[in-house]
Amino acid sequence: xxxxxxxxxxxxxxxxxxxxxxxxxxxxxxxxxxxxxxxxxxxxxxxxxxxxxxxxxxxxxxxxxxxxxxxxxxxxx
Numbered sequence: 001x002x003x004x005x006x007x008x009x010x011x012x013x014x015x016x017x018x019x020x021x022x023x024x025x026x027x028x029x030x031x032x033x034x035x036x037x038x039x040x041x042x043x044x045x046x047x048x049x050x051x052x053x054x055x056x057x058x059x060x061x062x063x064x065x066x067x068x069x070x071x072x073x074x075x076x077x
Contacts, residue, residue, distance in 0.1 A: 004040070006033075007032070010029065017029060038068075041068060042065065045061060045064050045065035045068050048065075049061035049062045049064075
């Protein structure tokens with residue numbers, strides 16, 4: 001099983017949310033977790049691109065990665 005790292009600040013906010021029932025930073029926690037999830041998805045698409053066995057799979061994964069990153073289609077080769 002893989003490990004996921006988050007910032008110390010987000011970790012403390014999660015602890016306060018769950019253990020101290022401090023619900024003031026709910027939006028910041030949600031944004032931090034969403035940013036981490038987006039980062040993990042980008043990394044997964046990049047890994048698929050780099051480890052694809054066929055050229056077709058590689059190009060499909062590359063396009064998926066570039067879409068996820070938000071690269072404009074005019075800047076792609």
